[in-house]
Amino acid sequence: MTKFSISLFAAIAVLAGLILAYNSSALTLSPPLYEIGAMPGQTLKTGLKVFNETDKANTFYFEAQNFTAKGEEGDPYFVGEIGKEDLASWIELPGPIHLESGELKQVEFIIKVPEKADPGGHYAAIFLSTSPPSLEEGGAVGLAAKIGTLVLLKIGGEVIEEGRLIEFGLVDGKRIFEHLPIDFLVRVENLGTVHIKPAGTIEIRNIFGIKTVEVKVNIAKMPDGKERPVGNILPESIRKFESSWQASEAENQPETFWQKVKFEKENFAFGRYQAKLDLDYGAENDKKLTAVLSFWVFPWHLILVSFIVLVLVLALLVFSIRRYNRWIIKKSKSKFS
Template sequence: MLRYLANAAAIFLALLLCLHIFSLPSSAGVSIMVSPTMIDLTLNTEDTSTQEISIRNTGDEPTRIRVYAMDFSIDRENNYIFSDPGHQSYSCASWLGIEESDFGLGPAETKHVEVTISVPQEVEPGGHYAALFFETIPIETQPGVSVAIAGRIPSLFYLTIPGVTDGDIFANAEITSLMLPRWVDGGPVEIGAVVRNTGNVHLTIAAKAYFTDFRGRQAGEIDLGQTIVLPGTERAITGTWLKTPFIGPAQATVVIGYFDQHNQLVNRSMTGSFQIIPWKVIIAVFASLALIVFGIWALRRKFRFRLERKDSE
């Protein structure tokens, strides 16, 4: 289990750090692709780093591109929320210098945009985050000709600033609650956990859920996937259990895994229970029994009536 969580987290992070491409289609033949959409770096104070982001017009119409930085956060339901630079306490939007913030892009043309990250001298150790948007600007056309709808794609920056001592950086997470039903009538069952990042750097967290039946026997397991959790925030990690036991109490144990500031795998777990009550089957059985009992009663009554009638004759 520990090896699985370690491999899952590593694979997820590797996929995100590789050449990850995100595309945005829109009308009037305008479509763009941005790569990479995530940049994860560790930089010291006063460091300068230059990163290259590629943007390609995959449509058949020319367009203009505007580039600008914003803050972002991620809520519990995995929704990305963008705000003006400096809105978040961990913002690094002002650290991003853009080589060219407004340019044209012809059909099938690719442009490589240089982004310079300049870390200030006085900065709090830990994680700092920003989103660099590439937004299409609608081009004016002749009357009666359709105009491309403006759209934008972010490239997310995850920066970690080490401290002077090891204690300045701490990576820690906990399961605050389980997302379990009180009872179900069978599968599929939505299972999950709410995970909170109590450290000061972002974490890639992998999770699995393990199930036992009322006899304590293993009843299955599901992969809850992986997610990135920003410092001081919560994320809900969910999955679906398809093949449940037929009836009785079931126990679910959710295990999360992540790497701490020393690159050591840490596991946390929480256990909860719920009831599996196949009420439709139970009602059908009772209804069938009721019909059988009624049938027996009706037959006995009919037989008794015949006997009484025969005796009277």
């Protein structure tokens, strides 16, 4: 199972966190993520849907801000550098819009790509708020009462697509486990000039080389029911993805001995396993990142109880056989006396 992580889920979660003064159903701006391509000098026209779900009319204001990657979780960091010549300054937004309660409106915005725009990735967010655009001290964007849409623009030309696998390991660093789940950690660095979206599988085989399970990495089910890659990695940034091999969902970790026995039975695995990572990325999905690791699963609580039960059963069987033999011998002697 893939845990998820700029993915569609991350975009929704981060931008939803910017709302603050609203709750999640107060105002809807869709789609939450645009991934588009263009050539230098090209003009793009596209639109957004704005839905006022509050119980009163209001006036809303648009603004655009560039963003970069922050940390390894896929979170965007919004910057408000005045005069910064990049995607935010290429976007022409509509003026303030007035929406009645329950009103849905389609608004258009234009992206005018300069003739001398650098090939590769350019990133901005379109925000909608109840107050005119403003910058806080230090150039950071004032984030109160805002929702937004991320725009990932890829400008054609001499684009470099290059990713490097920094780490393929286990989340807690262990190599011996008592039970499932087994949590895998994948860290990828983008050395290119455009965002990449590595996605694939971790194939797990047992000690006999038999395929046990296949775990998805950076793949999620979309509203239409189809599975697609979700998490982008921006240029000059690192992103981590976590995926898990598990048999059942567990709300709490077991604490007592017998709880651990039950948990190991429900999340059973035994022996040495090999996990092979296979990720694809690139415009043609023709670039690969691969790695292999091994680990052990030894459910000793369950094995100990099973061993004790087996010994008791064998002891009972031996005792029963001996008692039966003595009864047969005794019966035979009494018959011939």
